[in-house]
Amino acid sequence: MRSGRFAELLELLAEHDVEAIVVGMLAGVLQGAPVTTGDVDIVHRRTPENVGRLLTVLAKIGAVYRHDPRGLAPGESHLMGAGHQLLESSLGDIDCLGAIDDGKTYDDLIDSTVRMSLGDDHVIAVLDLRTLIEVKRRAGRPKDLAAIPVLEATLDELEHPE
């Protein structure tokens, strides 16, 4: 697990009007789940304009593929596709996901998000807890299934506060 400046990274995306949804365990943390992760996972909107804005942010933070010793940076064609671009940057690891959960895109998921303020007029879209749990259950991998009890307990605390 590498350290990351998660808040700064999300603020930068918001500052540049990048249309993206925070997914993965960071979405859980933002909604109050006491879980950990080492990266920022986003599903970005795959229009040329938005990918252009995302590329500007990625260039600013020196994002390159983290499993490639050549230090290659992603290009427009990579981010326009449905694949997963696993990157490292000066602000930590960021995964730019074209689609998740068997092909769901930004447009498919945006209605299942909550808008969260990070202060200073920065608002980010975060995959809501109920959908996050469904996605993790369908993914079915041991690491996803292991997180479900904590995510479900967090949802229960939100819906039935003490």
Next chain:
Amino acid sequence: MVSSMTMELRSGQNDVAIDRRGVDRTQIRRMLRLSPLERLRWLEEFVESVAKIRRLNEKRTIR
């Protein structure tokens, strides 16, 4: 020395705090009292602490 009465009390408190799936609800309630930005800071500090311990121990051999 912990008296048996104290032990019973602690056991009772744990029953309230830990749900039937083993999830510590007090940690969740504490997180829910924070703002989203504070939750991110909590994660950053946690990850940084783990990374720091790893750096300090990376050249040590595990026996």
